[in-house]
Amino acid sequence: MKDLIIKNGRIIDPSADRDETADLYVVGGSVSNHAPGDGCEVIDAQGLIVAPGLIDIHVHLREPGQIQKETIESGSRAAAAGGFTSIVCMPNTDPPADNPSTITLITDRIRDTAHVNVYPTGAITKKLMGDEMAPIGSMVQTGIVAITDDGHCVQNHELMRRAVEYARMFDLAVFDHCQDYNMVGNGVMHEGYWSTVLGLAGWPRTGEEIMVARNILLADLCQTRIHCQHLSSAGSVRLLRDARARGVQITGEICPHHIALTDELVSAFDTNYKMNPPLREPEDVEALIEGVADGAITILASDHAPHAFFEKEVEFDRAPFGILGLETELALFLTVLLHQKKAIDLNRLITLYTINPAALTRLPKGTLQPGSDADVTLIDPDLDWIFRKEDSFSRSRNTPFDGWKLKGRAVRTIVGGKTVWELGKDRK
Amino acid sequence: MNTSPASSSRNVPKPATWHRKDLLGIRELERREIETILDTAAAFKTVGSRDIKKVPALRGKTMVNFFVEPSTRTRTSFELAAFRLSADVVNISAADSSLQKGETLKDTALNLQALHADIIVLRHSSAGAPKFLAERLDASIVNAGDGAHEHPTQALLDVFTIRERLGKIAGLKVAIVGDILFSRVARSNIWALKKLGAEVTLVGPSTLVPRAFEEMGVSVARHIDDILASADIINLLRIQHERQRKEYFPSLSEYVRFFGLTKARAEKLKPGCLVMHPGPINRGVEIDSDIADGPQSVILDQVTNGLAVRMAVLYLCSTVSRKTR
Numbered sequence: 001m002k003d004l005i006i007k008n009g010r011i012i013d014p015s016a017d018r019d020e021t022a023d024l025y026v027v028g029g030s031v032s033n034h035a036p037g038d039g040c041e042v043i044d045a046q047g048l049i050v051a052p053g054l055i056d057i058h059v060h061l062r063e064p065g066q067i068q069k070e071t072i073e074s075g076s077r078a079a080a081a082g083g084f085t086s087i088v089c090m091p092n093t094d095p096p097a098d099n100p101s102t103i104t105l106i107t108d109r110i111r112d113t114a115h116v117n118v119y120p121t122g123a124i125t126k127k128l129m130g131d132e133m134a135p136i137g138s139m140v141q142t143g144i145v146a147i148t149d150d151g152h153c154v155q156n157h158e159l160m161r162r163a164v165e166y167a168r169m170f171d172l173a174v175f176d177h178c179q180d181y182n183m184v185g186n187g188v189m190h191e192g193y194w195s196t197v198l199g200l201a202g203w204p205r206t207g208e209e210i211m212v213a214r215n216i217l218l219a220d221l222c223q224t225r226i227h228c229q230h231l232s233s234a235g236s237v238r239l240l241r242d243a244r245a246r247g248v249q250i251t252g253e254i255c256p257h258h259i260a261l262t263d264e265l266v267s268a269f270d271t272n273y274k275m276n277p278p279l280r281e282p283e284d285v286e287a288l289i290e291g292v293a294d295g296a297i298t299i300l301a302s303d304h305a306p307h308a309f310f311e312k313e314v315e316f317d318r319a320p321f322g323i324l325g326l327e328t329e330l331a332l333f334l335t336v337l338l339h340q341k342k343a344i345d346l347n348r349l350i351t352l353y354t355i356n357p358a359a360l361t362r363l364p365k366g367t368l369q370p371g372s373d374a375d376v377t378l379i380d381p382d383l384d385w386i387f388r389k390e391d392s393f394s395r396s397r398n399t400p401f402d403g404w405k406l407k408g409r410a411v412r413t414i415v416g417g418k419t420v421w422e423l424g425k426d427r428k
Numbered sequence: 429m430n431t432s433p434a435s436s437s438r439n440v441p442k443p444a445t446w447h448r449k450d451l452l453g454i455r456e457l458e459r460r461e462i463e464t465i466l467d468t469a470a471a472f473k474t475v476g477s478r479d480i481k482k483v484p485a486l487r488g489k490t491m492v493n494f495f496v497e498p499s500t501r502t503r504t505s506f507e508l509a510a511f512r513l514s515a516d517v518v519n520i521s522a523a524d525s526s527l528q529k530g531e532t533l534k535d536t537a538l539n540l541q542a543l544h545a546d547i548i549v550l551r552h553s554s555a556g557a558p559k560f561l562a563e564r565l566d567a568s569i570v571n572a573g574d575g576a577h578e579h580p581t582q583a584l585l586d587v588f589t590i591r592e593r594l595g596k597i598a599g600l601k602v603a604i605v606g607d608i609l610f611s612r613v614a615r616s617n618i619w620a621l622k623k624l625g626a627e628v629t630l631v632g633p634s635t636l637v638p639r640a641f642e643e644m645g646v647s648v649a650r651h652i653d654d655i656l657a658s659a660d661i662i663n664l665l666r667i668q669h670e671r672q673r674k675e676y677f678p679s680l681s682e683y684v685r686f687f688g689l690t691k692a693r694a695e696k697l698k699p700g701c702l703v704m705h706p707g708p709i710n711r712g713v714e715i716d717s718d719i720a721d722g723p724q725s726v727i728l729d730q731v732t733n734g735l736a737v738r739m740a741v742l743y744l745c746s747t748v749s750r751k752t753r
Contacts, residue, residue, distance in 0.1 A: 193640050196641060198555055198577055199575050199578070199612055200555050313532075313534055315560060316554060316560075
């Protein structure tokens with residue numbers, strides 16, 4: 001691996017409150033104050049943003065057990081192509097990642113096949129069933145960075161309290177997929193006008209908000225941090241804003257589809273518009289964007305959820321939830337939050353993808369401070385391009401964004417000083 | 429009373445206002461398309477009263493009655509309609525289809541297409557299933573009920589019956605009573621009645637008539653007594669208390685107390701008010717037994733008219749194949 005000089009880019013490093021045009025030096029795979037010697041590679045970053053490598057704390061890599069959908073290899077390659085140097089994968093694999101042996105299998109596969117840094121999470125409860133606590137401490141020892149039953153939600157508040165209190169002993173973040181099973185029932189889309197017209201079972205906002213409120217109460221009670229995943233409703237944002245103002249250690253993330261799409265799109269019965277939580281109404285979209293702008297929402301993520309074509313090509317209410325995200329999320333957030341809505345600036349957007357997720361998971365990432373790993377994402381925030389699903393590195397094609405005109409994207413992804421993906425040199 | 433475009437049903441001309449391969453729902457139809465179906469049905473209705481109840485309109489065509497969700501009434505009606513049009517008919521139910529063996533709807537449908545089915549009539553528990561097939565097959569797809577989404581031929585036979593009895597639809601006040609939330613019949617009726625100019629009021633327990641329905645351009649009454657004196661038509665939907673996953677009201681007796689069309693309530697109905705029901709009826713629940721058999725009831729007219737409407741739908745859709753579009 002050659003040392004690097006990344007020349008003339010606009011370095012935006014929120015961890016150092018830095019925003020200036022300068023050269024970035026990489027020596028021995030780490031960021032350095034000192035220029036490398038002869039023989040180093042010079043990357044011209046004129047007109048580009050030089051950002052700390054972006055982090056996505058919510059992806060499904062489907063390995064082990066569901067490799068028709070995705071593998072750690074294919075999913076991490078998609079991450080690289082999306083500008084992500086670190087990703088956090090969810091435990092709802094087959095078998096679920098609820099014990100140290102499975103976590104070790106996953107970390108072995110990561111070591112052997114991953115293109116970027118991949119960090120596993122462990123389940124909160126055994127088999128994600130919500131009944132018994134998983135061996136959280138043993139999984140911490142084998143490398144998990146958080147616990148979550150994502151895809152599922154622990155319904156028993158007392159068990160959740162114990163898990164949260166137990167996780168606190170390891171300074172471990174608890175992520176929660178907020179869904180009250182009784183309220184949501186067999187809901188497959190947002191409960192509102194369109195679910196009424198289409199005769200599809202509704203998934204009401206309240207089904208999310210009740211669990212967000214639960215998590216706020218538990219985070220307060222246990223004096224530890226809980227992170228609410230993929231928030232979709234205006235009420236969740238209000239709850240989070242109020243709780244954070246009181247100093248409760250509660251955080252929330254949003255995914256691009258929840259601000260780029262609304263429930264009306266389900267009217268074509270296209271299963272690429274079926275996700276959990278569901279697409280909601282324009283007023284929710286506005287509230288989520290407002291939450292990002294005012295600090296109620298502090299993390300951006302994809303909920304990258306690959307499913308094989310044949311799995312999605314079924315009746316709407318029988319299709320699995322979820323869509324791809326890694327290769328479109330940065331572009332969608334740039335397009336919607338930055339260019340269209342002008343809700344946040346580049347500094348803030350990079351903050352939500354670097355130091356905030358790093359602080360939550362305690363990962364020593366998301367920074368360009370000297371001595372840190374040279375994980376760098378080069379971004380052209382104004383590049384006009386069209387996403388084509390056939391160009392995806394994922395094993396799946398379940399995306400509603402095929403053919404979308406987007407503005408801005410990563411153009412080069414560097415992990416530990418090594419370029420793992422570069423725009424235009426990405427033929428499969 | 430309706431002048432039909434096809435007084436001789438032996439050689440029915442193709443109406444200029446029909447261009448659809450499929451009938452998936454009422455929501456996407458224009459008013460004139462609904463009227464085309466009703467006019468065509470009026471012409472076909474005469475076939476049923478002849479000695480020889482058959483016209484050759486669909487001779488050589490194959491219709492598959494694909495009923496993934498059980499039904500006797502609708503399936504039989506479509507089957508008889510196809511016989512009267514001289515089509516060949518195959519019935520497939522969920523129990524004897526390969527769906528039981530784990531085959532997907534897509535693959536089952538592609539197999540039907542490979543057998544050169546011209547028309548597939550689909551009843552399915554999933555909303556949108558007919559659209560799913562229509563997008564993938566050359567055959568005409570007729571929705572015979574998809575989940576809680578639409579049941580277009582039921583709505584068409586309902587408005588046909590109203591028009592036949594009262595001579596018009598526009599301006600009439602129609603009350604739809606019962607389980608609206610889970611009813612595809614209610615949804616298709618709302619669209620058809622609104623497009624034809626009727627005023628629709630929904631009546632039922634507030635758990636089964638969510639407020640979102642008001643955004644469809646209808647009003648909601650909380651008490652059946654509020655609509656008895658004003659309704660020109662009262663359409664009672666079947667209550668399926670026992671089949672619902674959750675409880676939406678405490679008991680059938682409490683339902684009857686608040687929403688059943690009892691004799692006492694029927695006496696307050698406007699003279700000439702039509703009493704309708706898509707069937708099968710629960711005597712003594714949504715409707716008193718005597719009222720169901722009484723002079724205001726048009727329940728059996730609905731059944732008879734269903735045949736004519738389905739003949740019209742099968743005929744119209746089959747004249748528009750994917751290849752000729």
